[in-house]
Amino acid sequence: MESRIDEDLGVLPGEVRKVKHVMSSALTVVSPDTSLDEAVSLMTAMNVPVVVVYEGTRLVGMLTDRDIVLNRSSREPSAITTVRDRMRDEVPYCHEDDLLTDAQALMRVSEVDWMPVLDRRGRLAGVLSIYIPFA
Numbered sequence: 001m002e003s004r005i006d007e008d009l010g011v012l013p014g015e016v017r018k019v020k021h022v023m024s025s026a027l028t029v030v031s032p033d034t035s036l037d038e039a040v041s042l043m044t045a046m047n048v049p050v051v052v053v054y055e056g057t058r059l060v061g062m063l064t065d066r067d068i069v070l071n072r073s074s075r076e077p078s079a080i081t082t083v084r085d086r087m088r089d090e091v092p093y094c095h096e097d098d099l100l101t102d103a104q105a106l107m108r109v110s111e112v113d114w115m116p117v118l119d120r121r122g123r124l125a126g127v128l129s130i131y132i133p134f135a
Helices: 002-009 036-046 065-072 100-110
Strands: 050-055 058-064 114-118 124-129
Touching: 036 050, 036 065, 050 124, 058 065, 058 114, 100 114
Parallel strands: none
Antiparallel strands: 050 058, 114 124
């Protein structure tokens, strides 16, 4: 299957893939003060399992559908109202021109399924999923 994906991406045999070749640029960004209900509605409407959390121009966290489900069962719904209350605030990131194998290794070590991808200017360029085939 990997050779089919490489072919679809235009990658030649033996060529090293970079993060930009497989990242998703379908992004949803919220602020930490966004209500949790609004973030969930946005994720549902955009059909995305993750939102990246920015405060101004600074990456401050990430919220996944899994984070919402796991935390919802352990707390009262009214006790948590904003993204800040549920987001992961220590989020690793990579750059779009990083090697895919390096980014996936960072995801495994950090135990995350999703990771923000920045360009070299520090702007959000996409999101990488651990669910893509390993290079």
